Amino acid sequence: QLQVVESGGGxxxxxxxxxxxxxxxxxxxxxxxxxxxxxxxxxxxxxxxxIARRGxxxxxxxxxxxRFTISGDSANTTVYLQMKSLKPEDTAIYYCAxxxxxxxxxxxxxxxxxxxxxxxxxxxxxxxx
Numbered sequence: 001q002l003q004v005v006e007s008g009g010g011x012x013x014x015x016x017x018x019x020x021x022x023x024x025x026x027x028x029x030x031x032x033x034x035x036x037x038x039x040x041x042x043x044x045x046x047x048x049x050x051i052a053r054r055g056x057x058x059x060x061x062x063x064x065x066x067r068f069t070i071s072g073d074s075a076n077t078t079v080y081l082q083m084k085s086l087k088p089e090d091t092a093i094y095y096c097a098x099x100x101x102x103x104x105x106x107x108x109x110x111x112x113x114x115x116x117x118x119x120x121x122x123x124x125x126x127x128x129x
Contacts (some may be wrong), residue, residue, distance in 0.1 A: 047109025
């Protein structure tokens with residue numbers, strides 16, 4: 001079964017850190033680009049970061065550059081989103097999604113469900129004091 005599952009969300013104070021995980025099943029990172037997206041209450045889903053097949057390139061939204069880092073594990077089954085210097089405006093449900101057989105070296109943070117066919121259920125991140 002092809003799927004992705006997120007974990008690692010929680011409540012953190014402003015300035016704190018969290019690491020989200022996106023575990024793949026039925027495929028590896030050799031054959032898929034992975035994107036992280038988020039949706040805050042009352043807002044549209046937006047792209048946060050992505051990593052191309054085999055980790056060959058990455059992209060970040062301007063709002064998270066310098067604070068978030070995306071990476072893949074050596075087993076090519078899990079993608080991490082390390083989040084630092086968190087702000088209240090980072091509060092959202094975070095989703096990961098997989099684009100199977102993406103063009104090598106490319107990924108997108110556009111919410112394109114035609115490309116990202118596999119989505120997880122999301123993990124809640126709340127930044128509050």
